[in-house]
Structures are given as C-alpha cells and as structure tokens.
Amino acid sequence: MVYDQTKKKYLKKIKLLEKYNKFYFESSHPLVSDKEYDQLKLDILKIEKKFPYLKDKNSPSLKVGFKPSKNFVKAKHRVPMLSLSNAFSEEDLNNFEKKIINFLSLKQSSELEFSAEPKIDGISASLNYKNGIFVKGLSRGDGIEGEDITDNLKTINDIPKKILSKNFPSEIDIRGEVFITNNDFKSISEKFANPRNAASGSLRQKNSKETQKIPLKFIAYTFGYASNLSIENQSDFLSNLKGWGFKISKFNKTIKGIKNLVLYHDQFEKKRYNIDYDVDGIVYKINNFDLQKRLGFVANAPRWAIAHKFSADSSISKIINIDIQVGRTGALTPVAKIKPVNIGGVVVSNATLHNEDEIIRKDIRIGDVVKVERAGDVIPHVISVDKSKRDEKSKKYIFPNKCPSCGSKTVKDFNEQTKKHDAVRRCINDGFNCEKIAMENIKHFVSKDALNIDGLGKKVVEKFWELKIIKYPQDIFKLDYHKIEKLDGWGELSVSNLKYAIEKSKNIKLSKFIYSIGIRHIGQENAKLISKHLKRPENFFKLPIKSGIESLLNIDGIGETQIKSIKKFFSNKSNLNVLMELKKFMKIIEDVDLKKEGLLSNKTFMFTGKLKEMSRAEAKSLVEKNAGKIISNVNKKLNYLVIGEKPTNKKVIKAKDLNINVITQDDLIRMLNKTS
Numbered sequence: 001m002v003y004d005q006t007k008k009k010y011l012k013k014i015k016l017l018e019k020y021n022k023f024y025f026e027s028s029h030p031l032v033s034d035k036e037y038d039q040l041k042l043d044i045l046k047i048e049k050k051f052p053y054l055k056d057k058n059s060p061s062l063k064v065g066f067k068p069s070k071n072f073v074k075a076k077h078r079v080p081m082l083s084l085s086n087a088f089s090e091e092d093l094n095n096f097e098k099k100i101i102n103f104l105s106l107k108q109s110s111e112l113e114f115s116a117e118p119k120i121d122g123i124s125a126s127l128n129y130k131n132g133i134f135v136k137g138l139s140r141g142d143g144i145e146g147e148d149i150t151d152n153l154k155t156i157n158d159i160p161k162k163i164l165s166k167n168f169p170s171e172i173d174i175r176g177e178v179f180i181t182n183n184d185f186k187s188i189s190e191k192f193a194n195p196r197n198a199a200s201g202s203l204r205q206k207n208s209k210e211t212q213k214i215p216l217k218f219i220a221y222t223f224g225y226a227s228n229l230s231i232e233n234q235s236d237f238l239s240n241l242k243g244w245g246f247k248i249s250k251f252n253k254t255i256k257g258i259k260n261l262v263l264y265h266d267q268f269e270k271k272r273y274n275i276d277y278d279v280d281g282i283v284y285k286i287n288n289f290d291l292q293k294r295l296g297f298v299a300n301a302p303r304w305a306i307a308h309k310f311s312a313d314s315s316i317s318k319i320i321n322i323d324i325q326v327g328r329t330g331a332l333t334p335v336a337k338i339k340p341v342n343i344g345g346v347v348v349s350n351a352t353l354h355n356e357d358e359i360i361r362k363d364i365r366i367g368d369v370v371k372v373e374r375a376g377d378v379i380p381h382v383i384s385v386d387k388s389k390r391d392e393k394s395k396k397y398i399f400p401n402k403c404p405s406c407g408s409k410t411v412k413d414f415n416e417q418t419k420k421h422d423a424v425r426r427c428i429n430d431g432f433n434c435e436k437i438a439m440e441n442i443k444h445f446v447s448k449d450a451l452n453i454d455g456l457g458k459k460v461v462e463k464f465w466e467l468k469i470i471k472y473p474q475d476i477f478k479l480d481y482h483k484i485e486k487l488d489g490w491g492e493l494s495v496s497n498l499k500y501a502i503e504k505s506k507n508i509k510l511s512k513f514i515y516s517i518g519i520r521h522i523g524q525e526n527a528k529l530i531s532k533h534l535k536r537p538e539n540f541f542k543l544p545i546k547s548g549i550e551s552l553l554n555i556d557g558i559g560e561t562q563i564k565s566i567k568k569f570f571s572n573k574s575n576l577n578v579l580m581e582l583k584k585f586m587k588i589i590e591d592v593d594l595k596k597e598g599l600l601s602n603k604t605f606m607f608t609g610k611l612k613e614m615s616r617a618e619a620k621s622l623v624e625k626n627a628g629k630i631i632s633n634v635n636k637k638l639n640y641l642v643i644g645e646k647p648t649n650k651k652v653i654k655a656k657d658l659n660i661n662v663i664t665q666d667d668l669i670r671m672l673n674k675t676s
C-alpha cells in the first residue's frame with residue numbers, strides 16, 4: 001500500500017517535471033522559477049535513492065535527448081549527414097581494413113593511411129557558408145532533414161560568422177560537434193542529466209537569448225556540400241579548417257596501419273578523463289579523398305570511416321538466475337538476472353550473456369560474482385567471472401538444446417564465410433510456428449520503425465496474445481474492438497485511437513513493408529535498397545518465382561547472407577500465408593524514388609571476368625553512383641555487357657546474339673568521363 005502511494009506520488013512528480021521541461025525548452029517562458037524546478041528534481045532523485053526500483057524511464061536521472069521542438073523549420077541537407085559504424089576491438093578494425101582492401105582491389109599487404117580524430121560526444125551541426133558568410137545552420141535531424149537552428153548556432157563564439165580567407169570555398173557546409181565542457185556543465189547540471197543533453201537542450205531553445213547563456217563550444221571535422229574544394233586529403237582539410245578560423249581538435253593525428261591505430265586508441269583511452277569534454281571513441285577516416293570517393297557508402301554509413309569506441313562503465317554483481325529468451329529470429333539469448341546494481345547512474349538487474357559459446361568460454365554459472373558493463377544505450381553485458389568468489393558446490397550451466405517456447409530442436413547455423421558454426425543457437429521452428437517467435441514478430445511488425453501503430457506497444461501485444469486476440473500480424477486488422485473496449489485499462493477513447501492508428505498503418509511504402517515483416521538480416525536500410533531495386537510492390541511478392549531472389553545480389557549492399565535469409569523466409573509456408581493475408585488488408589505503395597539523373601541513367605549493365613584494379617563491388621557501386629542499374633542475366637533488358645579478363649564465353653556469345661553492346665572496362669570508364 002505504502003509502495004503504491006509512493007509510486008503514485010513519484011510518477012506525478014515526473015509528469016510535472018516533464019511539463020516544466022516542455023515549457024522550458026519549447027517556449028521562452030518557463031512555468032516555474034529555477035528554484036522550484038530544482039526542488040522538484042531533487043525530490044524525485046530523493047525518492048529514487050530510497051526506492052531504486054521505482055525508477056521510471058522518464059526519470060531526470062536517465063533522460064537522454066530531447067524531442068526536437070516543433071518550433072524549428074525543417075530543411076534538407078544538400079549532402080546527407082551520415083552516421084558511423086562502430087568498432088570495439090582490433091578484430092573489428094582488421095575486418096574494416098580487409099573490406100576496404102578488397103573493395104579497392106589493393107594488395108593484401110597494403111598499409112592504409114587514416115586521419116584519427118577524437119569522437120566528441122556532443123550534437124552535430126552543419127553550417128552553410130556562402131561567400132564566406134555563415135548563412136544557415138542545421139541540426140543533424142534524421143540525417144536527411146535537419147532543423148534550422150541558425151540563430152542559436154550564431155550565439156556560439158567558436159563558430160566564425162565571416163571568413164575572409166582567399167581559399168575558402170564560395171559555398172561550403174562545414175560540419176562538426178557542438179558540446180559543452182564538463183567544467184561549464186557543473187553550473188547547469190541541475191537542469192540536465194549530462195553534458196550531451198545540455199548541449200542538445202540548449203541548441204533547441206526557442207529563444208536564442210537562452211542559448212547564449214550556455215557556454216557552448218564547436219569543433220569542426222568535416223564538410224557536406226562544397227563547391228570547388230581542391231584539397232586532397234582529410235588531414236589537409238583539417239589544417240585548412242584551422243586556417244579559416246575554426247577550432248579543430250588538438251588530438252587529430254594521421255596514422256598508418258591498424259596496429260598503430262590501436263596504440264593511439266589505447267593511449268587516448270587512458271587520458272580521456274583528463275580532457276575537459278566527453279570523448280567516447282576515436283574516429284578513423286581513410287585520409288585520401290579520392291579513395292574515400294571510390295569507397296562510397298553502404299546504407300547510411302561510409303565504407304571509409306569507423307568509430308572505435310572506448311570501453312564502458314562497469315560494476316560487480318551476482319547472477320541470481322539465467323533466463324533463456326527467444327527472439328524474433330529464433331535466437332536463444334541467455335540473460336543473467338543479477339542482483340540490482342547501479343552502473344553509471346542506472347539500476348541494472350538484467351545483463352545479456354550473448355550466447356551459448358560465450359557461457360562456455362567464460363564458464364559462467366548461476367551464483368557467480370560477475371563484472372557487468374554498460375555503455376550508453378547498449379544492453380548491459382557480463383564481462384567476466386570472479387572465480388575466486390565461486391561457491392565450491394556450483395555446477396556448470398547446461399544450455400538447453402530445446403526451444404524453451406515450443407520445444408523444437410535448436411541448431412547452430414554453419415557460416416559459409418567463416419567456415420565455422422555460429423555462436424548463436426536458434427529454434428528451427430521459424431515463421432509463425434513457434435509462439436515466442438511469432439509474438440516477437442508481431443511486436444516488430446507494429447513497432448515504431450515498422451507499421452508504427454500508436455497504442456500497440458510490446459505490453460499490449462503480449463496481453464492480446466495471451467487473450468488469443470492476435471496470433472498472426474494480419475490479426476491486427478481483424479480486431480474485435482467491442483471486446484477490447486471491455487478489457488481492463490481500455491475505454492472508448494483509447495479504442496477509437498487504436499482503431500485510427502491501425503487504419504492509418506494500412507497504407508505503407510514497400511520499403512517499410514519489407515522491413516516490417518521481419519526477414520532476418522533485412523533491416524531498414526536493406527529494405528530500402530531492395531524496395532528501390534524492385535520498384536513495384538508486386539515484384540516483391542513475385543520474388544520466389546524463377547531466380548528473383550538471386551537477382552537481388554546485384555544490389556550494392558546485399559550479399560549472400562541476405563539472399564540466404566530471404567530464400568529461407570519465402571520457403572516457409574506460414575510466412576507465405578501471412579504475406580498473402582497482409583496483402584488483402586494493406587495498400588502497399590511504391591517508394592517515391594527521387595529520379596536520379598546520371599551519365600548512366602536508364603542503362604543496365606552486367607559484368608563478366610576479372611576487372612583491373614577494381615573489385616566487382618566497386619564496379620557495381622560505380623555504375624549505381626551514376627544512376628545505372630546492374631542486372632544478373634544476359635537478356636533483352638541488358639544494355640551493356642562489360643568484359644574483364646577471362647570472361648565467361650557463353651555470356652559473351654549470348655550477348656552478341658541479342659545485339660547487346662559488349663564493352664571493356666576502359667570503355668565503361670570512358671563513358672563515365674565523357675562530360676564529367
């Protein structure tokens with residue numbers, strides 16, 4: 001009873017604080033005095049200290065990021081602001097290097113040169129300069145479209161407002177990080193959970209006078225659009241930035257070879273706490289701009305850069321039990337239920353043990369004293385076991401070999417690339433035959449990035465599942481709303497909202513649809529690539545016919561792993577049935593493709609034989625960059641067959657028969673150099 005009352009009181013205070021925040025950040029009129037605001041926050045923190053289990057996801061101690069205010073005008077980035085892939089180990093870096101070497105078809109022993117730059121944990125911004133004048137500043141937003149926060153950015157002293165240097169491009173977007181030093185943060189720490197939030201919150205003030213009060217800093221590191229920039233590499237670009245009047249990091253360094261990157265990373269990691277702002281890793285970028293251009297991007301991250309992250313906060317706790325969770329892809333994930341422990345300000349009571357191999361390798365047992373690590377919003381995980389504290393009677397943990405949900409056999413897939421078995425054990429009963437997998441599939445289907453049905457969160461899906469209201473994704477469209485209205489916690493209004501959200505979700509773009517149905521290895525980016533390639537929604541449903549699935553291999557970014565997974569998906573009867581049912585209820589529409597103009601637009605290409613100084617992947621990406629399309633069969637739709645060394649004769653003969661242009665790699669390059 002006392003618990004319930006405290007919880008009520010606590011949640012009420014959180015709600016009130018949220019209301020104050022909204023006014024504070026989105027309008028220039030705070031609802032209460034700073035003192036009153038601070039007192040409310042202190043009250044909340046006090047309750048949390050006494051009852052850590054009450055901690056709500058909206059607690060000020062956990063808050064990261066603010067919803068972008070609706071007050072700012074949105075604007076498109078001329079060149080998208082991309083994100084970076086992460087590396088956590090030397091092995092990750094070696095793989096990163098190998099991919100680059102293969103893509104560029106370089107000698108395996110090549111030593112690449114990188115620009116190594118601290119990754120400041122702030123908020124990125126893009127500053128547009130025209131004829132030396134800072135005219136417009138955008139936040140990153142979703143990378144494609146940002147918010148116009150020019151006035152707020154103008155309050156930052158580190159941002160030059162006028163640049164007179166002769167060699168400054170007539171138009172350029174300078175990009176970098178807005179942040180606040182830890183020292184400056186101290187004076188406003190009552191209002192924000194951490195320095196990153198402080199920077200983000202201040203940048204989103206409606207009134208730039210409020211932003212001005214906060215000592216924000218700016219460090220520049222890259223550019224988006226640039227007119228006639230004649231610089232050859234990143235390190236020279238950084239020196240130029242300095243010459244133009246921007247602040248750059250004094251820790252930037254040009255480094256050759258992975259071993260030396262690791263040395264630099266480890267040295268920096270040791271001194272990171274002596275620096276007065278948060279750095280969460282080192283970014284490595286291929287130094288040479290020509291190579292960067294050749295390497296290009298996969299999905300929304302460049303092939304030529306990676307962020308090597310630092311290790312995270314950790315604490316010691318004890319494993320009370322091990323739960324096996326069955327995920328959407330059938331993966332059996334062992335999760336340690338641990339004695340609740342505070343790690344870097346967050347109470348953690350679950351920590352992933354990743355997979356069976358990891359348990360065996362570390363010999364993790366129930367009752368063990370373990371070190372648990374947590375980094376940002378990544379799920380906490382068990383790092384190591386303190387075997388000296390182990391109970392003599394403890395027994396080795398035996399991983400179940402049957403699916404805990406449906407009792408089916410579980411297997412570890414053989415990976416053709418690594419020639420090893422996967423570390424992850426999976427339930428073989430995929431599709432919708434295993435209850436847990438089916439339920440996870442439905443949760444995914446309605447989730448924010450998929451159908452985005454408001455009012456159908458994970459808990460509601462679980463409840464509806466339990467009550468046998470839903471079993472398959474299509475059941476969402478057959479709900480008995482009268483029945484739902486009578487359920488605990490539901491009413492006329494919430495049911496009508498749900499109905500509205502479901503109706504709205506029926507119209508869906510093909511890329512979203514592909515992502516929503518939850519094919520393993522097909523995330524949002526891959527779904528977009530596939531949708532762009534297939535164009536018409538019917539083509540997706542026709543994929544299993546002839547060699548439709550194989551043809552997806554032509555897409556830059558789609559490989560054998562994805563193809564195998566798509567095949568498996570379509571070979572499962574329950575999946576096919578779900579697809580057919582969904583088709584009845586949903587209106588799937590073609591993604592609007594901003595017609596890409598390029599030297600090769602409307603032309604199709606196919607390659608045969610070994611190419612010179614270029615991998616097949618690079619050749620494909622080159623064709624696509626210029627708006628051409630790759631196809632995998634010699635047929636009437638093919639315009640050019642590009643032949644390298646030792647081509648397949650059959651293909652050449654067939655192409656000649658069909659009057660298709662048979663050209664060499666040099667011919668292709670000449671086509672591309674024509675007007676550019």
Ligand code: IVH
Nearest residue numbers: 082083084117118119120124221222283302
């Ligand atoms: S380069 C394609 N350089 O990291 C290149 N980013 O995950 C992407 N960041 O949004 C940006 N320091 O906020 C780059 N020296 C640096 C960086 C850096 C921090 C942040 C930036 C970006 C995120 C990418």
